[in-house]
Amino acid sequence: MPTIDLAVTPLxxxxxxxxxxxxxxxxxxxxxxxxxxxxxxxxxxxxxVSVEVRGSVGYYCGGMNSExxxxxxxxxxxxxxxxxxxxxxxxxxxxxxxxxxxGRGGLLVIxxxxxxxxxxxxxxxxxxxxxxxxxxxxxxxxxxxxVVLGDAGDALGxxxxxxxxxxRGSVKSLGADCIAKEMRPEHLDILRGxxxxxxxxxxxxxxxxxxxxxxxxxxFNIDNAEAY
Amino acid sequence: xxxxVGLFLKDKNLEPHLGALLSDMLIIMSDRGxxxxxxxxxxxxxxxxxxxxxxxxxxxxxxxxxxxxxxxASGETAKVMVKSTHAVLTFASEYLSAIRSxxxxxxxxxxxxxxxxxxxxxxxxxxxxxxxxxxxxxxMSGSHGIGHTxxxxxxxxxxxxxxxxxxxxxxxxxxxxxxxNHNNLRRDLKRGGMTFETENDTExxxxxxxxxxxxxxxxxxxxxxxxxxxDGFFTFVVGTKSGFGVVRDAxxxxxxxxxxxxxxxxxxxxxxxxxxxxxxxxxxVWEPEPATxxxxxx
Numbered sequence: 219m220p221t222i223d224l225a226v227t228p229l230x231x232x233x234x235x236x237x238x239x240x241x242x243x244x245x246x247x248x249x250x251x252x253x254x255x256x257x258x259x260x261x262x263x264x265x266x267v268s269v270e271v272r273g274s275v276g277y278y279c280g281g282m283n284s285e286x287x288x289x290x291x292x293x294x295x296x297x298x299x300x301x302x303x304x305x306x307x308x309x310x311x312x313x314x315x316x317x318x319x320x321g322r323g324g325l326l327v328i329x330x331x332x333x334x335x336x337x338x339x340x341x342x343x344x345x346x347x348x349x350x351x352x353x354x355x356x357x358x359x360x361x362x363x364x365v366v367l368g369d370a371g372d373a374l375g376x377x378x379x380x381x382x383x384x385x386r387g388s389v390k391s392l393g394a395d396c397i398a399k400e401m402r403p404e405h406l407d408i409l410r411g412x413x414x415x416x417x418x419x420x421x422x423x424x425x426x427x428x429x430x431x432x433x434x435x436x437x438f439n440i441d442n443a444e445a446y
Numbered sequence: 447x448x449x450x451v452g453l454f455l456k457d458k459n460l461e462p463h464l465g466a467l468l469s470d471m472l473i474i475m476s477d478r479g480x481x482x483x484x485x486x487x488x489x490x491x492x493x494x495x496x497x498x499x500x501x502x503x504x505x506x507x508x509x510x511x512x513x514x515x516x517x518x519a520s521g522e523t524a525k526v527m528v529k530s531t532h533a534v535l536t537f538a539s540e541y542l543s544a545i546r547s548x549x550x551x552x553x554x555x556x557x558x559x560x561x562x563x564x565x566x567x568x569x570x571x572x573x574x575x576x577x578x579x580x581x582x583x584x585x586m587s588g589s590h591g592i593g594h595t596x597x598x599x600x601x602x603x604x605x606x607x608x609x610x611x612x613x614x615x616x617x618x619x620x621x622x623x624x625x626x627n628h629n630n631l632r633r634d635l636k637r638g639g640m641t642f643e644t645e646n647d648t649e650x651x652x653x654x655x656x657x658x659x660x661x662x663x664x665x666x667x668x669x670x671x672x673x674x675x676x677d678g679f680f681t682f683v684v685g686t687k688s689g690f691g692v693v694r695d696a697x698x699x700x701x702x703x704x705x706x707x708x709x710x711x712x713x714x715x716x717x718x719x720x721x722x723x724x725x726x727x728x729x730x731v732w733e734p735e736p737a738t739x740x741x742x743x744x
Contacts, residue, residue: 295717312732312733315698315699352698352735
C-alpha cells in the first residue's frame, strides 16, 4: 500500500499521483497520513482505487470523485464529496456544511453529524448520515436519496425537486414545498439497499419517514401574481 | 473570507505560551485574508492599574517623550512600553481620563487601540507572520486572546480597519462576514452616545455589544441580542476581561470549528488552525451551531 505523508509530501504531489493512475488499474490502495485539516485532499480521482485518510481534512475532500473509495478517519470540513460522480466517500467523524453538494452519483456516508446544507442541490448521489443534519439540508435537491438516522434541522428540503429524503428522527421544520409522503414498498426497498451499502444493520427502514416535493413550485401559479 | 482564531486557557501552566500558541494559529489562517492582522491578548490584571494600547503612523515622533508628557497627568505613575507602531501605557487607574485628555492635546495623531485592566491589542496592515513578529506576540503570556486576519470587503485596508475592534474597556471582537444593517445601527448607537473611528461594519458590532454590556447585560445576553438585531453574515469571537464568547448568525455560512480539552477552549475558522494545540487529537471538536451563543468565563 503506497503511503503518502502530507507532513513531508506536498498536497499537489498526492493529488497528481492519484490522477496519474492508468486506466484499467485496480486494487490500488493508498494511505494518507497527517492531513491536519488540509483542503482538497484526494479530489478529482477518476479510477477505482481506495484511499484511507488518517486524520481530519479541510474543505472539499473527495470532490468530483469518480469510482474511488475514500475513507476519512476523522472529520471533514466544508464541501466533502462535493459534486461526486461515482464511488464512495466514508467520513468516520462529522462533516461540516454542504457535504455532498451538487453530487451526481456515488454514495457518501457520514458516521457522525453533518452540519448545514447537507446534500444541497444534489443531482443523483446518495447520502447516508448516521447522526443529525443541520438546517437547509437537501435545499433544491434534484434527484438521489438523503438518509438521516438522527434528526434534521430547520427548512429540510426547501424548494425540493425529485430527491427522496428519509429521516428517522425529528425534523425541526420543513422548507417550502417539502412534505411528508407515504412510504410505499419500493421506498422501503430503496432505503434497505442504501442502509446495507452504508453498513447499517441495526435499524429498520420502517423507522423512517419519507419526505418529498409537493410539486407546487414547479409552475408559476397565477394566483400569486400579486406577490411579485 | 477572513480567518479568526481564539484561545481561552483553563490550565494556568499554558499561560506563558498563550502568545506563541495564538500566533501560530493565526499564521496558519493567513491564506484566508492577506490584508491586515491583529491580536488581542488578555494578561493578568494588577489591582488599581489600567492600560492603554496606543498606535501611531509616526511612532518615532509621537512616542518620543511620552512618559514626560504624561507625568503630570498620571501623577508620575505612567510607564510606556513601545513596540513598533504601538505603545502600551500602564498607569494608576484613577488617572485614566486625565491621561486621555493629555494625549488628545499633546499627541492628537495617536489612536487608542484598546483600554482596560487586562487587554493589549496589536493590529497592522500586513500578513499575520509579519504582524505577530513586529509586536513579538509569541513572547506574550495571558489567560485568553483572539486574533484575526482580514480579507477586506466593507471598508478600506488600514490599521484602523483591522480587527480586533475594541469599543469598551477590556472588550474586543473579531468578525468573519459582513453586516448589511450597520449604517442604521451605527446611527442608533451614536444617538445613544457611542463614538466611532471608522466606517467599518465590525466596529458597529463591537459597539453594539459594548452598549448592551453597559446596560448591565452579561456577555451571553449581549450576544443573543446580536443574533436578533444584526443583519448579515457573521461568525464573531469576543473577548472580555474574564471571558470569551462565540456566536454565528442563523445562516451560519461563515465557517467555525471549536475544540475543548481540560486545558483550553479553542476557536478556529478552520480545523487547520487548531492542529498544533496540545492534546488536539483527543480534544472534543465540534462546529458551533447557528444562532447559538457559547461563552466561557474564568
